[in-house]
Amino acid sequence: MLTKLTNWSRLKSPWILHLNTGACNACDIEVVAALTPRFDVERFGILLKATPRHADVIVCTGPATRQMKDRLIRIYEQTPDPKFVIAVGACAMSGGVYRGAYNVLGGIDQVIPVDVYIPGCPVRPDAVIDGVVKLLNKLKG
Amino acid sequence: MNDQVLIDKAKASLGDRVEITNPAPRRIFIRVKADDLLAAVGWLKNEAGFTHLSTISGVDLGQSFEILYHFANNFICVTIRTEISRDHPLLPSICELIPGAVLYERELQDMFGIVVQNIPDGRPLVLPDDWPSGNFPLRKDWKYERPPEVIPGGKK
Amino acid sequence: MKFQIPIGPQHPALKEPIGLRMTVEGEVIRDADIRLGYNHRGLEKLAEQKTWIQNIYLTERICGICSHSHTTCYVQGVEKLMELEPPKRGLYIRTLVAELERIHSHMLWLGVAGHEAGFDSFFMYTWRDREIVMDILETISGNRVHYGINTIGGVRRDLDEQQIKHILDSLEILRKRSEYYKNLGTNEPSFVARLAGVGYLSKEDAIALCAVGPTLRASGVPMDVRKDDPYAVYDEIPFEVCTADTCDVLGRTVVRIKELFQCYNIIEYLLKNLPAGPVAVRAPRRAKPNEVVSRYEAPRGENIHYIKSNGTDKPERLKVRAPTLGNYAATIKMLKNGFIADVPLIFAAIDPCICCGERAVSLVDARTGQEKIISMNALKNLSLKVTAGKARKREAEWPL
Numbered sequence: 001m002l003t004k005l006t007n008w009s010r011l012k013s014p015w016i017l018h019l020n021t022g023a024c025n026a027c028d029i030e031v032v033a034a035l036t037p038r039f040d041v042e043r044f045g046i047l048l049k050a051t052p053r054h055a056d057v058i059v060c061t062g063p064a065t066r067q068m069k070d071r072l073i074r075i076y077e078q079t080p081d082p083k084f085v086i087a088v089g090a091c092a093m094s095g096g097v098y099r100g101a102y103n104v105l106g107g108i109d110q111v112i113p114v115d116v117y118i119p120g121c122p123v124r125p126d127a128v129i130d131g132v133v134k135l136l137n138k139l140k141g
Numbered sequence: 142m143n144d145q146v147l148i149d150k151a152k153a154s155l156g157d158r159v160e161i162t163n164p165a166p167r168r169i170f171i172r173v174k175a176d177d178l179l180a181a182v183g184w185l186k187n188e189a190g191f192t193h194l195s196t197i198s199g200v201d202l203g204q205s206f207e208i209l210y211h212f213a214n215n216f217i218c219v220t221i222r223t224e225i226s227r228d229h230p231l232l233p234s235i236c237e238l239i240p241g242a243v244l245y246e247r248e249l250q251d252m253f254g255i256v257v258q259n260i261p262d263g264r265p266l267v268l269p270d271d272w273p274s275g276n277f278p279l280r281k282d283w284k285y286e287r288p289p290e291v292i293p294g295g296k297k
Numbered sequence: 298m299k300f301q302i303p304i305g306p307q308h309p310a311l312k313e314p315i316g317l318r319m320t321v322e323g324e325v326i327r328d329a330d331i332r333l334g335y336n337h338r339g340l341e342k343l344a345e346q347k348t349w350i351q352n353i354y355l356t357e358r359i360c361g362i363c364s365h366s367h368t369t370c371y372v373q374g375v376e377k378l379m380e381l382e383p384p385k386r387g388l389y390i391r392t393l394v395a396e397l398e399r400i401h402s403h404m405l406w407l408g409v410a411g412h413e414a415g416f417d418s419f420f421m422y423t424w425r426d427r428e429i430v431m432d433i434l435e436t437i438s439g440n441r442v443h444y445g446i447n448t449i450g451g452v453r454r455d456l457d458e459q460q461i462k463h464i465l466d467s468l469e470i471l472r473k474r475s476e477y478y479k480n481l482g483t484n485e486p487s488f489v490a491r492l493a494g495v496g497y498l499s500k501e502d503a504i505a506l507c508a509v510g511p512t513l514r515a516s517g518v519p520m521d522v523r524k525d526d527p528y529a530v531y532d533e534i535p536f537e538v539c540t541a542d543t544c545d546v547l548g549r550t551v552v553r554i555k556e557l558f559q560c561y562n563i564i565e566y567l568l569k570n571l572p573a574g575p576v577a578v579r580a581p582r583r584a585k586p587n588e589v590v591s592r593y594e595a596p597r598g599e600n601i602h603y604i605k606s607n608g609t610d611k612p613e614r615l616k617v618r619a620p621t622l623g624n625y626a627a628t629i630k631m632l633k634n635g636f637i638a639d640v641p642l643i644f645a646a647i648d649p650c651i652c653c654g655e656r657a658v659s660l661v662d663a664r665t666g667q668e669k670i671i672s673m674n675a676l677k678n679l680s681l682k683v684t685a686g687k688a689r690k691r692e693a694e695w696p697l
Contacts (some may be wrong), residue, residue: 022336026361026442029405036424065338067269097358100346101339102278102285103269109293122361122442165377167526168590193520194507195592196618198603211590211601215525218590241507241626245618252341267337278342285342 010056010082011136013045017055017079021072021108023062026122027089031059034125041129052078057132063091063104064111076112086131087114090121144169147189147217154184169219175232178223182235185212191219197245199253201281206230206253230255252279321637329632331625344615349375349584352612353447359617361442362405365398366595367617368447373528374591374604375449378584385530387451387576392529393567394437394446396560400471401430402596403553406645407478410550413641414491426474429467436460451577461568472561478554492547496631496643499544508627509620510598511556512647514540515548522594536563546646582610595620597647621647
């Protein structure tokens with residue numbers, strides 16, 4: 001009974017943590033723009049949290065640089081189960097324009113397991129909302 | 142002041158230790174030897190009034206490194222260039238004259254392996270903590286071998 | 298009793314990863330140190346392996362907020378290497394997009410500054426107004442960020458009458474809404490009191506540490522690349538260099554608000570005097586061996602690119618110095634003798650674009666060497682508590 005309640009609350013109101021692992025910032029401002037009055041995801045219950053320990057979903061932008069690799073793993077482990085990872089943008093999916101650079105390992109999936117990939121360079125805020133909704137549908141089914 | 146005025150002042154003060162070119166309006170390039178570098182920067186700062194250092198670039202020319210110091214003021218952009226050898230890359234630091242140069246010199250140390258003498262703070266700037274030492278990315282003979290990628294849940 | 302606080306890569310707001318280590322004594326910061334490198338992607342090496350046109354795409358993604366500034370600086374340099382003269386209409390459109398980018402960047406910054414000082418309604422207002430600018434950019438270029446409008450020899454798209462009318466109408470709305478920002482001091486004295494006296498950087502220090510952009514102009518030094526070294530069509534447009542002389546975060550806010558109004562005037566001038574003609578000339582594939590220094594006034598400061606060619610279709614060396622790097626030495630000076638609660642504000646005031654660093658702050662006790670990690674959220678809560686007006690009273694004048 002309690003599990004049903006917690007599952008329902010996770011589906012209806014996921015709390016996200018926004019993490020930048022070396023991106024150019026374009027995807028980040030689009031993710032933050034999703035909170036602003038035009039797109040306003042807070043009316044759907046999506047809240048931007050400050051610390052990984054409170055979050056359900058990690059929204060990750062940017063290619064994984066070598067320096068950020070350990071921190072990324074640490075943050076992934078600090079997030080409590082069940083957790084989901086969304087890779088936002090071309091850089092997070094495969095390295096984007098920076099594929100082949102010496103300090104870049106590739107996409108985020110070289111370091112942590114990813115559930116949803118959102119393409120775009122940069123991603124529109126509507127696409128971010130769409131991605132989160134698709135993740136929730138995946139959980140329901 | 143315009144370009145010609147500055148060129149005449151430089152020739153008057155520094156004489157034949159410098160070679161000056163003026164390829165475009167508001168762009169002057171001055172070539173000095175590494176020993177005269179501090180004298181030239183000192184002259185530029187104290188007598189010509191150029192206190193703003195924009196950046197320090199390094200170029201790998203094969204047999205030697207070329208270092209360019211870009212200065213700017215409200216009228217002209219002056220670049221001082223000097224060359225140092227590849228086997229003994231030693232460069233005097235200009236941080237006593239221009240305190241803001243320290244970050245750019247640290248980057249030169251990281252990227253090319255140049256040793257800057259008398260630098261106030263010589264720690265690595267941009268390379269990660271687990272970078273193997275002795276690898277200097279911007280040298281022309283340093284190639285990067287990309288490790289094979291792992292595709293999660295799929296073929297190799 | 299000194300503690301050292303590391304501010305590390307993961308933080309709750311919009312910024313990039315950097316590491317900041319501060320030595321504190323009680324609440325006062327005695328020393329600060331910045332660890333870069335979380336965002337280092339090895340771009341300069343990558344640029345040597347791609348052609349001139351591919352590098353436009355690459356330099357655009359150095360930074361998302363000031364992407365047009367990096368492409369324009371690069372393209373200007375390459376045009377000088379190839380000895381091309383882009384047509385006047387192309388230059389006007391390039392300058393138009395540059396000023397629109399300056400507006401959107403300053404509004405973004407105003408929102409972030411408001412958020413760091415606890416004024417969240419201001420954050421929502423400025424970002425709502427920013428959407429108007431994003432719509433204009435989308436009609437002109439097809440994308441909200443990373444417009445891709447530059448090519449070697451001019452621009453890729455042209456403007457038609459309907460777009461010009463849309464821009465002029467939106468400009469009226471923006472001007473009316475910006476009047477609120479200008480009168481902010483009289484309406485919200487607590488906001489002004491929070492910003493006054495924070496992050497003091499004297500004029501001599503700003504010049505000696507080679508600061509750039511609004512950080513320099515708020516200390517009373519009138520250096521602006523658009524006036525000193527005019528590129529594109531800035532030598533034909535009448536505008537003023539905005540300075541302030543309070544040398545603190547309040548001065549930087551005032552400089553950016555003044556620049557917003559200058560941008561509106563410049564855009565109006567550009568649209569009313571747009572010449573007819575083609576928008577681009579054809580560019581060759583190769584460039585003769587030569588070198589060029591190209592400078593540009595990005596919203597954050599002076600952007601400088603040094604490009605060297607060797608006769609092939611790839612550059613020999615591309616050196617990029619983004620404006621935020623020039624402000625780091627000044628930031629360390631500003632953090633000393635400040636309070637911990639002011640750290641988010643001081644750092645936000647230089648308008649960090651570290652993709653051109655993550656913030657976790659770790660506090661290290663200088664005597665015993667013990668480390669204590671406090672999260673950026675806790676730091677921000679501390680900053681907000683101060684805004685609630687308890688410990689400090691500051692007399693501040695709103696200069697506008």
